[in-house]
Amino acid sequence: MAVLGKIRNRGALLVTIIGLGLFAFIAEEAVRSCESTKNNERQQIAEILGEKISYQDFQNMVDEYQDVIKMTQGRDNLSEDELNQVRDMVWNQYVQNALIAKEAAKLGLKVTDDEVRDILNQGTNQMLMQTPFVNQQTGRFDANSLKQFIAEYKKAEQSNPQQAEQMRPIYNYWNFIEKNLRQQLLSQKYQSLLAATFVSNSVEAKQAFNEENEEANIQLAALPYSSVADKDIQVSDDDLQAKYKELKPRFKQYEETRDIKYVSVKVQASATDRAAITKQTNEFVAQLATAADPSEIIRKSGSQVAYLGVPVTKAAFPNDIAAVLDSIPAGTTTAVKENAQDNTLNSIRLIAREELPDSVEFQVIQVAGETLDQSRQRADSIMNALNADPAQWDALAKKYGQTGAKQWLTTKDYQYAPSLDVDTKAYINSLNTMAAGSLKNLATTSGNIIIKVTDRRAMQTKYLAAVIKTPITFSKDTYSKAYNKFSQFVSENQTIEGLEKNAKKYGYQVLENQDVRPSQHNIAGIHGTHDALKWVYEASENTISPLYECGDNDNLLVVALTNIHEKGYRDLSDNQVKEMVKAEVINDKKAEKLIAKLAGVNSIAAAKAKGAQISPVNQITFASPVFVVTTGASEPALSGAVAATKQGQFSKHAVKGNAGVYLFQVTKKQSRGQKFDAKAMMQRLAQRNMQAAGNFMQELFINADIKDHRVNFF
Secondary structure: OHHHHHHHHOHHHHHHHHHHHHHHHHHHHHHHHHHHHHHHHHOEEEEEOOEEEEHHHHHHHHHHHHHHHHHHHOOOOOOHHHHHHHHHHHHHHHHHHHHHHHHHHHHOOOOOHHHHHHHHHHOOOOOHHHOOOEEOOOOEEOHHHHHHHHHHHHHHHHHOHHHHHHHHHHHHHHHHHHHHHHHHHHHHHHHHHHHOOOOOOHHHHHHHHHHHHEEEEEEEEEEEHHHOOHHHOOOOHHHHHHHHHHHHHHHEEOOOEEEEEEEEEEOOOOHHHHHHHHHHHHHHHHHHOOOOOOHHHHHHHOOOOOOOOOOEOHHHOOHHHHOOHHHOOOOEEOOOEEEOOOOEEEEEEEEEEEEEEEEEEEEEEEEOOOOHHHHHHHHHHHHHHHHHOHHHHHHHHHHOOOOOOOEEEEHHHOOOOOOOOHHHHHHHHHHHHOOOOOEEEEEOOOOEEEEEEEEEEEEEEEEEEEEEEEEOOOOHHHHHHHHHHHHHHHHHOOOHHHHHHHHHHHOOOOEEEEEEOOOOOOEOOEOOOHHHHHHHOOOOOOEEOOOEEEOOOOEEEEEEEEEEEOOEEOOOOOHHHHHHHHHHHHHHHHHHHHHHHOOOOOOHHHHHHOOOEEEEEEEEOOOOOEEEOOOOEEEHHHHHHHHOOOOOOEOOOOEEOOOEEEEEEEEEEEEOOOOOOHHHHHHHHHHHHHHHHHHHHHHHHHHHOOEEOHHHOO
16 A cells, blocks of 8 residues: 555656656657658659659569560670660650550550450561561461460470470560550550541641742841840840740759769879780780680780680771771781770781671581490481482481571671680581581580581671780779879868869869759769769758769769759759840840841841841741851741742841841742642641650650659669
8 A cells, every 4th residue: 555655646757757658659659650651762763643663663674674685685784884774765664654554544545455466466566576486487476386385385384394494584575575565555546546636627738838839039138146245235133034034934844953063083094004014915915926726815815805716707896906907917916006095905916817608508417425436426427328318418307306407697696705615616617618518527525516508698808816905904003092192182172162272283173064864874974973973862052972983993083062953943043044044135135226226227238238248048938947147047037027028028127036137138939839739738737747746755744743763773
């Protein structure tokens, strides 16, 4: 009871403590909830039409596209620039498909399975022609071949996992094609429906025909705005505000952009570095000149050009190497020469220059045995049989479980390979040098191959050349010195004013980049600057970034954020906007002065007396703006005024143009003599209208209010 009394006596304090404890618990849960929400938001790469797209979902689409490229192009990996291009393609395609899908749903448009089957049975869609299911005889997509493949894949999934794994890349590729085919069909339906809303009539067609075919010749009197000095024009704030209000729609932007200033330093090899690299390259070149097989020397030299050991065309070499191949005698090695454009030292050993076929048609029978000797013996037996009776080819191929079918090898199939093994070199060299109709028993490290060449086409010059192309790189010591110097510069200058004031003292230059967009992949075209770009979109105005090591491991960068331009209308306080508005105001005021100067002028002679520049301008039509050489500008207003003035008449009033003020005398008006075809003209107008409506995707994009967070990820 005593304890209970104590509790009661301290009840108020206890309630407070419990209340604080409950609040802390609730607050902790709230913080966790907020943190969870923020984490989810951090993983969102975009929001389109209210649908949130996670980074992982987008990356899966990118991976799918990469797999397609790798499979269709025989690539193992993609460069940074290529991967960025893939991401952009996936993004653009995804956004377009999402926007059209929404509009199509409103209209009840959809793609049915029957429509897809019809496209497959027709077999002419260009997307289908990129699949392995094209009949080589008909040149059309073979739907039956696809059905057979899918059936075999499904069967293999159940009974032969290893075979299914081998077939899976093609199966996934087909799923990619089918998905994109459906999206393509839906887009075509929507665009066709949109196109049907654009119609023309004979009255419109006749007017458009006249606008294109009635032309005029004039004597033009021009007073360029440049004839009035800017210093003679007074521009007030009211003038700027009025013009800004008039032009405001021009200054609307649909994504946030930012202005930056930056200092970029590209580390270069020092004189000591260059001397060491030159010495080493000369040593490799001396070895190259006498080597029986240049492969190992090319590898050790770090050359950027692979040596395959087979003749290839000029296309396989860098442009600077290809340009001199014909000037080098076969069997010689050139002295080391620097190429400043790609910063390399170069030497070429031209081993041979030959006329060889670009394409070779051939057949093969691969001969294997339990031992290498058994393989050799079987190959000899096959060769003896074929020499006795070449017609036995198909029967012998079938006997050894092969078709022996004809196939083609082109130079492109191998000349861009990073390397070739010994057997592949021998194989390609044999195909290149064998005469049509000849046979060869080629011994390889794992067996024998019986080769029969059936055709050779497109003879061209090929080169067997070993190339040393060594980059002139900087040493670790050189990079360290450059880094320390730049690091000191950055640490001492943590304001924009400091960067600009002291850059020159360090030998640096402050550069400017306006309207940096979040959809960019780098800053100022420098590789590896994503972290810096991400910083730009996280930073506050007038702040300085950390030092970034970027480029191809050869660049140092610091960035200053100077301005943030939010979505919406750019204000008149924006320097770019103000300059554009001011230029328009100045031209307006110059036009007023020049028009006043020409008051009462009613002839070309009188205009000339007022200082106008006189020149003939011919073949002016209403349909296209006239280009005035005197002012160097396109002038649509002048075309309209000429069309409204009869032959022989002088213009009723001065025309205010983009680059000057004009008066004119119409000296001749005539038709071009074309015959009016109402039906053809109506078709042209419909096509023109559809082209004008081709920016419907841009309108859909703007209205969708897409939130793009890609800059946070790559």
